[in-house]
Amino acid sequence: MKYRNLGGTGLIVSEIAFGTIPILSGDVPVLPDYYSPNEETAIAIMEHAFKLGCNLYDTAIVPEYGDAEIKLGRFAAHIGREKIIISDKSRYFIGDEMYDAVNRSCKNLDTYANIYFVHQVDENNEDITFGRYGAIDALNELKAEGKIKFTGVASHYYDVLLRGAKDKRVDILQGSGNILERGMLERIESEPLFKEKGFILNKSYAAGILPHFFRIETLLSGVLSYPISSVLVGMGTNEQVDQAMMMKTENYSRPSFSQVMSVLEKSxxxxxxxxxxxxxxxxxxxxxxxxxxxxxxxxxxxxxxxxxxxxxxxxxxxxxxxxxxxxxxxxxxxxxxxxxxxxxxxxxxxxxxxxxxx
Ligand code: SF4
Ligand code: SF4
Incomplete structure (x- = not known):
């Protein structure tokens, strides 16, 4: 496992991070495959990833990701809280609501969150989120209180992420991309403002679709060739952990967009x-x-x-x-x-x- 700086936070994160969607239990129909392991099995899977070098674990408030937040908190206590970095998030855009949500998350985790994202920011809620007494102000207040260590904005929209990159109150960004949907990654690569922020990438498998067409190594090497800090990979079995964590790549590279198209054009x-x-x-x-x-x-x-x-x-x-x-x-x-x-x-x-x- 290799490690990278998480922007200017001082944190060093594993290039592959653990996405907790597959280990949740609950009824979250919009999410892709999850396996509903019990707490003991979920902890064992997270520990397996830890032993292979993973130190960044990402979740969301109950019930956005079912009970994954609680399972991650139990894992943190089991493995030793200071040995891992917890990234958490919720979809609250008004400051007071975000403030309460983070306190609920800390209760569920039974510890602090290293990073807390306001999640799914888009053009309908960005002015509230970035505005006075919005979610970002609340996250900064919580940071001052020590309940979280760093603030984040997570979005599928480039313009929102760029706004976050310009905002001194935001430490870390989370966005989506993969070797097919790479347009945002390319814009981030050529925009110097992103260089100071940590960047965590999700959807590297495109909701589990791309591994049917490309090797895992191609998918991960491809996105790690961009200037990001870490790639979130949802893992619900030890086999999936092995596939993602034991990737052997010295020099990361990506297939050209036309090469990706040619593979898909076969179908x-x-x-x-x-x-x-x-x-x-x-x-x-x-x-x-x-x-x-x-x-x-x-x-x-x-x-x-x-x-x-x-x-x-x-x-x-x-x-x-x-x-x-x-x-x-x-x-x-x-x-x-x-x-x-x-x-x-x-x-x-x-x-x-x-x-x-x-
Ligand atoms: S042609 Fe383009 S700008 Fe015009 S309605 Fe369609 S998507 Fe919108
Ligand atoms: S590739 Fe073309 S159609 Fe697709 S998002 Fe970019 S500008 Fe729009």
């Missing part, structure tokens, strides 16, 4: 969207999310992707049909004809996909 015709989020739709269509759901549909998350597409594709397609502006396409590095692709997805939902729900 379907993917949309060559790397989710860079440069396209903007003034009418509110989240282009990169629609394109991700299309690709995920063919990559094995068919039911999940279908339900999501069904929620907004008709509205987006109707808007694209009458759009004369089409400014969304000006900045697309892959020159995707966005309105045409949206129409194609709508036809697919109508003709082929919707039938499968009947």
């Amino acid at each position: 379907f015709v993917p949309i060559p969207c790397d989710r860079c989020q440069r396209c903007r739709c003034k009418y509110g269509t989240e282009i990169h999310i629609i394109f991700r759901q299309y690709n995920y549909y063919f990559l094995g998350k068919d039911y999940w992707a279908l339900r999501k597409l069904d929620l907004s594709i008709n509205e987006s397609a109707a808007q694209c049909k009458k759009c004369t502006d089409m400014s969304c396409m000006k900045k697309c590095p892959h020159e995707i004809n966005i309105p045409e692709t949206v129409q194609m997805i709508q036809r697919l939902v109508e003709i082929h996909i919707r039938k499968s729900l009947i």
Whole structure:
């Protein structure tokens, strides 16, 4: 296991971090596979990772990740609290609510959290989060009180992460990416503001999809070739721990985007969207999310992707049909004809996909 600096925090973290979703028990339908091990088994799996060099464990408040937060707290007590770094999070954007949430998390963990993220910040809640008496102010208050050591912002949106990178009250950022959805990683790599913050990456397996198409080593080596601190990998069995932790790579490298496309093209015709989020739709269509759901549909998350597409594709397609502006396409590095692709997805939902729900 290799280790990296977590930005300017002084913490040294393992390149592979333990994501606790697979060890939760509870009913959290939006999350990918989890195994519901009992507490004893969950602790044994976390210990196995520790013995292979893992020192960073990420969770979320009960019940966001079921009971994973409680299991992680028990593991910390078992292994020795100071031997591991706990990263925790919750979706509260108003300061008072975040303050209470962190206190609940500390009770569940029965200890402090090294890092606490305000989770899933997006354009609907970012002004509250970053504003006066918002979640970030609350996290800084909790940091002063010693209940947490460092503050964080977790988001799937580049603009939100950039706002966090500019904000002195934020120590660490958490974002998503993988060798397919690498657009945000490339923007982070070329933006100097990110260099001072620790950066933890999630979704390196794309919700468990990409290991069916690429070797684990390719996936992890690929994302570790970007200037990030650590990659979160969800692990629910000792075999999964071994796969992620025993990766043998001296020099990290990534396949080119066109190489990734060629692998996927053996199964379907993917949309060559790397989710860079440069396209903007003034009418509110989240282009990169629609394109991700299309690709995920063919990559094995068919039911999940279908339900999501069904929620907004008709509205987006109707808007694209009458759009004369089409400014969304000006900045697309892959020159995707966005309105045409949206129409194609709508036809697919109508003709082929919707039938499968009947
Ligand atoms: S073409 Fe479609 S996605 Fe692009 S700006 Fe117009 S409505 Fe938005
Ligand atoms: S459609 Fe193009 S600009 Fe938009 S996220 Fe995908 S690759 Fe980036």
